[in-house]
Ligand SMILES: Nc1ncnc2c1ncn2[C@@H]1O[C@H](COP(=O)(O)OP(=O)(O)OP(=O)(O)O)[C@@H](O)[C@H]1O
């Protein structure tokens with residue numbers, strides 16, 4: 095289907111079903127139950143899942159295929175956000191021009207940075223991208239926000255004000271980002287028994303876009319171009335002596351992944367019409383690296399899983415506080431209860447980074463292929479068990 | 494005029510004169526062997542031919558055009574393919590993918606952004622790659638990861654990758670180094686077949702005299718970066734200067 099082989103088609107279908115049904119899947123616990131805090135099916139978080147999924151899918155095209163590790167991709171995300179907000183300020187709150195411009199601007203910006211950074215490889219390339227991203231951060235944070243020329247609005251962040259031109263704004267359109275009149279914030283809530291499910295317009299826009307760019311990523315992975323990118327990672331020397339110029343290949347991959355990042359930034363602004371310099375900070379660049387490695391570098395679905403995993407932890411673990419812990423361990427004798435809370439306390443709330451760090455170490459050490467490898471091992475194990483049962487019934491096991 | 498003309502090439506690494514006034518002429522459709530003791534500068538000479546190194550002085554002409562100052566990929570596109578002393582293949586890719594890449598490079602040039610097609614749908618390329626694998630006797634290893642091939646098979650694959658581009662000049666750097674006798678004989682047969690069936694010029698560096706005398710039409714002996722003699726295999730065999738160069742090295 096769609097020019098994909100069977101395996102890729104089913105992968106695409108699974109992703110499509112999961113994203114479309116996410117409001118149900120992510121809200122398995124009834125409202126008001128003790129477990130409800132583990133629900134992730136609210137619009138804000140679901141939007142973040144798919145937006146960072148897009149960011150990581152694009153990053154993986156560069157890092158997973160060519161092996162070039164960029165530490166500056168947040169710069170493209172930030173540039174995308176600024177471009178989108180400027181479209182809101184100048185044109186109108188319709189998200190289409192905003193998203194288009196964010197992709198174009200991020201593409202041009204990554205062409206420039208990629209052209210320079212790709213003169214080096216390995217650690218030097220990583221450092222160059224990091225330096226560029228920090229320069230972009232500094233530009234956005236202070237240099238480009240002075241009274242004479244205010245492109246980024248510095249610390250406050252770029253936002254839309256009542257006196258902005260919005261040349262094409264129509265009176266009957268919402269005063270918030272919208273898609274031809276449908277506000278990104280409009281949400282339909284479905285109550286079933288104790289459960290409540292939110293269907294948010296913004297989420298579905300992001301979800302559809304993610305499916306499209308995920309499909310494009312599959313096409314790239316299976317194309318001759320994708321094969322050349324893997325050749326870059328495998329042996330550049332052989333590539334050059336085979337008559338191939340590796341530079342334009344890496345640059346193309348860099349720009350494509352920069353455009354994915356810009357798209358993610360544009361969508362972020364479309365969900366919430368604000369752009370701040372902190373989006374470009376090196377921690378944000380590092381996060382997408384973690385997502386990709388955690389999920390499974392070079393795999394199709396890995397980056398999406400990694401993005402979901404990290405965003406889930408960031409939002410759910412960080413909300414657990416000592417009161418919640420006390421209520422969990424209330425069944426223990428007092429001394430024990432306090433002790434357990436004391437032990438777990440550093441890993442929750444603001445300490446969620448600690449938990450994430452530990453998990454990241456465990457994955458890198460025991461599952462170098464990331465969550466995808468973990469899933470495959472689990473699947474093989476289950477299959478093996480089933481086979482064992484079958485064969486042991488009939489004949490004696492081999493060995 | 495040979496297809497490859499090397500004139501007055503010098504190359505220094507710091508205080509070491511790796512190549513000193515090298516002149517070499519390789520005739521079209523011949524097999525030209527370059528022999529010499531370890532450290533004689535044989536690999537350095539090849540590096541100067543494919544753009545890996547630039548000689549300090551001198552000229553290198555291929556088919557009437559200078560190769561100096563061109564990038565390795567441009568020199569390959571001119572029609573020179575090189576097999577390395579240690580096999581250089583795409584270890585993380587399958588044998589089939591390894592074979593397809595040079596064929597793509599031959600058809601599409603140094604860069605083409607074919608990001609929306611599917612590799613499997615490139616029927617011509619798939620067929621050509623499969624044919625080449627067949628010719629290399631590697632069809633059964635088609636879907637293996639190339640890193641897990643034996644050393645002999647890696648070398649075969651690399652030779653196949655170079656041949657699939659139908660180069661006019663094939664450069665081989667010790668193609669049988671580290672091979673068992675049987676593998677060496679297979680390689681000799683393979684190279685003989687290539688020499689007889691294709692319109693190709695071969696320059697080969699080799700330590701194994703059995704290989705050299707089975708294949709070469711001309712032999713150049715290199716010692717300490719300078720060509721000692723260039724002659725036919727029969728004359729080289731009895732030449733006392735050549736003996737001395739080798740014996741002097743091992744003494
Ligand atoms: N990049 C380099 N930098 C410094 N010295 C080098 C470099 N490449 C080669 N050499 C030196 O130049 C000399 C010739 O080396 P080369 O590799 O060409 O020898 P060779 O004839 O191929 O030997 P072998 O039979 O061992 O492969 C050696 O002394 C080597 O140490």
Ligand SMILES: [Mg+2]
Nearest residue numbers: 535536537578
């Ligand atoms: Mg050598």
